[in-house]
Amino acid sequence: MSLSNRVVLLDGGMGQELLKRSQHAPTPLWSASVMLDEANLVREVHSDYIRSGARVITLNNYTATPTRLADQGIGDAFESLHQAAIAAATASRSAHVAQNAPGHAVRIAGCLPPLVSSYHAEDVPNEATCARDYTRLVQAQEAGVDLFLCETLTTALEVQTATAAGVASGKPVWTSMTVSDTDGTLLRSGEPLEIAVQTAVAAGATAVLINCSWPEAITQGLPILAACGLPFGAYANGFTDAAALEAGGTVEGLRVRTDLGPDAYAVHAMRWIAMGARLVGGCCEVGPAHIQRLSEVLQAEGFVLTDQP
Numbered sequence: 001m002s003l004s005n006r007v008v009l010l011d012g013g014m015g016q017e018l019l020k021r022s023q024h025a026p027t028p029l030w031s032a033s034v035m036l037d038e039a040n041l042v043r044e045v046h047s048d049y050i051r052s053g054a055r056v057i058t059l060n061n062y063t064a065t066p067t068r069l070a071d072q073g074i075g076d077a078f079e080s081l082h083q084a085a086i087a088a089a090t091a092s093r094s095a096h097v098a099q100n101a102p103g104h105a106v107r108i109a110g111c112l113p114p115l116v117s118s119y120h121a122e123d124v125p126n127e128a129t130c131a132r133d134y135t136r137l138v139q140a141q142e143a144g145v146d147l148f149l150c151e152t153l154t155t156a157l158e159v160q161t162a163t164a165a166g167v168a169s170g171k172p173v174w175t176s177m178t179v180s181d182t183d184g185t186l187l188r189s190g191e192p193l194e195i196a197v198q199t200a201v202a203a204g205a206t207a208v209l210i211n212c213s214w215p216e217a218i219t220q221g222l223p224i225l226a227a228c229g230l231p232f233g234a235y236a237n238g239f240t241d242a243a244a245l246e247a248g249g250t251v252e253g254l255r256v257r258t259d260l261g262p263d264a265y266a267v268h269a270m271r272w273i274a275m276g277a278r279l280v281g282g283c284c285e286v287g288p289a290h291i292q293r294l295s296e297v298l299q300a301e302g303f304v305l306t307d308q309p
Contacts (some may be wrong), residue, residue, distance in 0.1 A: 010281025053295025086144035121189035181190035184220030233279025
């Protein structure tokens with residue numbers, strides 16, 4: 001199999017998909033709250049992404065960081081939330097394996113997210129706290145995952161500490177950063193994407209990505225990733241302005257773009273593939289239908305879907 005013909009198809013967004021299916025209103029700990037109250041929904045979403053063609057699914061633990069849980073008064077739920085997230089992903093993968101789907105291996109990615117809030121560089125803790133909490137996250141997940149995905153990182157400090165913590169586990173680490181929607185060459189902190197990519201490479205990342213940004217901004221930033229020599233990719237969101245999310249707030253106030261249906265999203269993703277990206281998927285507001293369409297287009301174009309770059 002030609003390596004240039006292989007594409008890792010990631011899953012899509014979890015939190016927004018759960019919002020569509022849940023009977024409850026969103027909270028600042030949205031995905032963690034669902035993990036406690038409606039774990040069946042998490043299993044269903046994982047399974048829908050696998051059926052849609054995803055070769056990598058990510059744990060539903062994005063908001064289950066030590067700081068976020070402590071701030072909401074449920075810090076003692078840290079271990080149980082991570083074990084529940086691992087159980088949900090593992091059950092979905094096991095159900096897929098039981099169906100004897102040939103040639104469709106699925107790996108589980110642990111999630112190393114922003115520790116306090118998404119998109120807000122001013123909320124990133126100091127280096128010692130980042131190193132401590134990312135190490136704790138890795139230790140809570142490493143026995144149940146195949147790799148680590150550091151995602152939606154806003155600063156080079158997060159990139160360095162999250163990547164290093166994941167690398168210490170001995171598992172592959174894919175490091176993904178979120179960029180300005182108006183300038184895809186800059187992190188949302190204003191730091192150059194190039195510096196963040198260099199930081200990820202130096203810390204031991206095995207792949208680099210951009211996520212949770214407009215697809216147009218991702219297209220602008222991808223040449224910087226391509227220059228680093230590692231496998232690279234992207235997964236965009238479908239918000240009109242993700243940065244409008246207030247620290248500690250909920251997604252209720254965010255608006256959704258109406259021009260990023262499955263067909264339109266696949267056009268963006270195939271543009272990334274043409275630029276050399278070999279890991280693609282979706283973030284917030286990119287659901288199973290988008291991943292299904294992307295799977296169809298990729299295979300129609302002769303690409304082979306795989307679980308590792």
